[in-house]
Amino acid sequence: MNKPTPEGKSLSGEKRDRRQSQRKISESVPGIEEPDPPPDNNRSVYERLKQCEADLDEINRVKRKYPMKITQYYLDLIHQEKDPIWRQCVPDKEELEATFNVEDPLEEEEYTPVPYLVHKYPDRVLLLVSSKCAMYCRFCTRKRKVGRIRQIPMEDIFKAIEYIKEHKEVRDVIVSGGDPLIRSDSEIEAILQGLRQIPHLEIIRIGTRMPCVKPSRITPRLVKMLKRYHPLYVNIHFNHPAEITEQSKRACELLANAGIPLGSQTVLLRGVNDSPEVMKELMTRLLQIRVRPYYIYQCDLVKGVDHFRTPIENGLDIMSRLQGFTSGLMLPHLVIDGPGGKVPISPQYIKETTSEQIIVANYLGNLYKYPIARTGTARKSVNKKISKIGLAFNLKKEVAKNERYDKYAEFDDVGTIEAVSKAINVAGYDVTLLEADRDFFEKVKNSGVDFVFNMAEGIAGKSRESYVPAILETLNIPYSGSGVLAQAITLNKSRKKEILSYYGIQTPRFQTFGDLRQKLNPDLKFPLIVKPEAEGSSVGITNNSLVFDIGSLKKQVDHVIKNYSQNALVEEYCEGREFTIGLLGNNVGVRILPIVEIDFSHLPDHLHKFESYESKWIYDNPKDSIDPIICPANIKPGLKAQLERLSQRTFLKLGCVDLCRIDIRLDSNEIPNVLDVNALPGLMPDIRSNSRFTRACYAAGMTYNEMILLILNAALKRYGLLS
């Protein structure tokens, strides 16, 4: 059973095997190792199709490319040519008129750590245990492979089970394929037994199309065996009301009576079920046989399946004609599956959001107001352990004549402080503003706050970002964001790079200059970039920071040491694309936000393509502002996975918590290099402010208030303070 194949879309593991051992096999039918023997009902299939006046030559032509296999039971459900049952199982010449050419549209190979296992989400994996099915659906996401490669060896399945054993974060496995139930009872039992020996594995799901295409496979013996492996769930794949018959009903009843919760996944298919009436009838009838609708999938972008695709509005229309008009129990989620996983799409019920209220439309289109929760009242029920939260910040000031132009670049403006304060307030806490100035210690000590939300950059000293954490730790007050050591390290570019190098995390080669008389390490290759060692927000970086010869290097190093009273960091320049990646949360709950790319293409020729005072000035010019941020960045999944892994490792190795932003740039060999790590990323609410962390959260679908609450909750959870 496939479609977004619950049984799994790409037997990615096979691809790898094939590459090693089967290079000679013709590209048009990749991976043929042991074709299925012709189904023994071939004669009756042809006879039946002939009765319906099918063009057998055409069928044979298509079949040579994409195999045909139809169960006798399913064949008997056909009433006439091109009816919804027919369309699902009989080869059609449109399959050869391919517009898409994607073998693995979900890019599962990227997420395949061991053959036949897809680990795309944090806590659950897809385990592919069969490359065969009882029937080959014409719209199968894996139609180029299913039924055309040798059966998956049991040893490989056990190797994949070992992987699950070693990964304690996996609590849910989806046993899929092909169709897992095509295997013998004893093979299935061996797999379930192997899985059940893993203590951290909580639930097992089986994805199958058997009850729908070959109900006789669901025998009392099979069911008796399955029920020994609870909690076990079965997701079936039904697409049309005509598939619900006495036989499929009986198969589902057998499973349900064994205490197995049943779900159904449905693929939205043109000419099969793309009308609200048909879908509603299908959902209604599924509930009657105790199968709960789970997902409706938009058809994947697979070669040979384009003729089944439907417009998005069609899916949304179906959903809006189910919601409210019928039992909520029969409401599946409509999803698009892709390299990033399943994405739910839904008709828009929120019509307007203001700071006071939201306006929603009900299923009939009538509008209703719902006021936003007010301060105070909700508090007691929100969190019994914490009620008063302090907000530590440094306020942006006007730069005085005798001060450096970028002295307050990192500090927050009133608007941001107010927005954060309001978000915490809306979540039900009292907020006390605590400006982190020289009196901070006394202020916070006397404030009576239970917790501090820290966004203070610190006012003085080379490790200033760690002072507020140090004071709070001294007073034993829990707080959000990274601690003393991580703040001190991430503010110091040299220390940070030394630690990254120790862990083998790629960062440009560098040298620290405390003194002009130092010799340049001959290993370093021009162009080099010169930065103050302990500043953030591109402070101290101008167009002149990129140097091409010794003379200008010396000049720039001298400038940094004099004006910023600190060491100068000199590093090799990465000339490739620049990304920044936000992380939110901790441990397995850490969220890697959509990747931001900084687009330098708008810069005039005389400016180098990196973030400098000049480039920021051009981008932020209110008169003629150019948006340099692309989020989510348009990148290949391979690079995306690489950047995500790199940023997650960096976050962990530097000991950051709750939130952080990591700047990465590709070098001339397209290798990602970590340039910088910011443990106190800016949280400006305005989308025009170029606040990257906020922009990434917005791209992830969060509101500003949700973002602040997620940061707060990540910290509270870390301290065990989330009730």
Ligand SMILES: *Cc1c(COP(=O)(O)O)cnc(C)c1O
């Ligand atoms: C669909 C799918 C899952 C399961 O997702 P749920 O939303 O939990 O049903 C897991 N892994 C992969 C690769 C999937 O495609």
Ligand code: SF4
């Ligand atoms: S061919 Fe097999 S894997 Fe593909 S959709 Fe049908 S049952 Fe599922």
